[in-house]
Each structure stands twice: as structure tokens, then as C-alpha cells.
Amino acid sequence: MDHKMLAAELFTGGLNCAQAVAAAFSDVTGFSREQSAKMISAFGGGMGRMREVCGAVSGMFFVLGTLYGYDHPDQQAQMALYAKVQALAEKFRQETGSIVCREILKNPPTDPKPTPRTSEFYAKRPCTYLVILAASLLDEFIAENPIA
Numbered sequence: 001m002d003h004k005m006l007a008a009e010l011f012t013g014g015l016n017c018a019q020a021v022a023a024a025f026s027d028v029t030g031f032s033r034e035q036s037a038k039m040i041s042a043f044g045g046g047m048g049r050m051r052e053v054c055g056a057v058s059g060m061f062f063v064l065g066t067l068y069g070y071d072h073p074d075q076q077a078q079m080a081l082y083a084k085v086q087a088l089a090e091k092f093r094q095e096t097g098s099i100v101c102r103e104i105l106k107n108p109p110t111d112p113k114p115t116p117r118t119s120e121f122y123a124k125r126p127c128t129y130l131v132i133l134a135a136s137l138l139d140e141f142i143a144e145n146p147i148a
Helices: 003-010 015-025 034-046 055-068 075-096 121-126 129-142
Strands: none
Touching: 003 015, 003 129, 015 034, 015 055, 015 129, 034 055, 055 075, 055 129, 121 129
8 A cells, every 4th residue: 555645635635634644544544544633633733732742742642652562661661662763753854854834834823723625725735745745754754663
């Protein structure tokens, strides 16, 4: 499956950035697209449009935790997951300069009202590229780190 193209399609189809990345990997996570989209819906726009961590990054971490996460207290498992999170964050940061939405988008509005999805929106915002980047980085990571 071409996760990066699916993520772009889902984003341009109206899902937020976090939803687009998470839902694109439903074939790998075991969640349906709808389940993934609902579980991560609050993380779009840098967490509820507060412009904190980029939603594409949050979607990437959602998939990472689903595939490589832990479900019981275990410092070694926690450390292993956090090392993966930090490695992926650094790769994203190297490509974009930041993992923070407001920095990437140069201080966009933070009110809760979503920006209308028009051709101008897609031409002006790098968000489609960001969901493609997040999905590409995930695909590379998964290929290099097969799931046990």
C-alpha cells in the first residue's frame, strides 16, 4: 500500500493532518480508518488547533505507539519507544525545521474554527506535504524495524 499517497488523499478529502496519517496506516495498525480517525481527531491543527505539535507528527506517533508501544509498566519498553519517537521526530525536524505547527506554518490562527478547505488553502499550506513526509518516514521506519 502507498501510505503517503493515501495520507495525502485522506487529507485533501477533508480529514485533519493527524487523522490522515493515522488512518492511512489502518492496514498495519489493525484499527479501521474510522476508528483511527476518531481516536486521533483532537490532535489536528497542532492539538485542537492550538498549533502545538504538528498533527502529522502526532499521527505518526500514534501509529508508532500502536505498532511498537507497551501496555504495562516497563522502563525498558518505555525507553525503547521514546528512543523511536525521538528518532522519528528528529528526521521530521531535519526536513521541516520543527515539529511544532505554529513554527512550521508561521503563526497561523489558533481559534477553534477550522480554515475552509479551498484551493487557496491547499496552495498556501504545506500540510499535504507534511502528511506525505510523516507517512514516508513511518514507512521507512517500519521497513527498517520489522514488527516482532
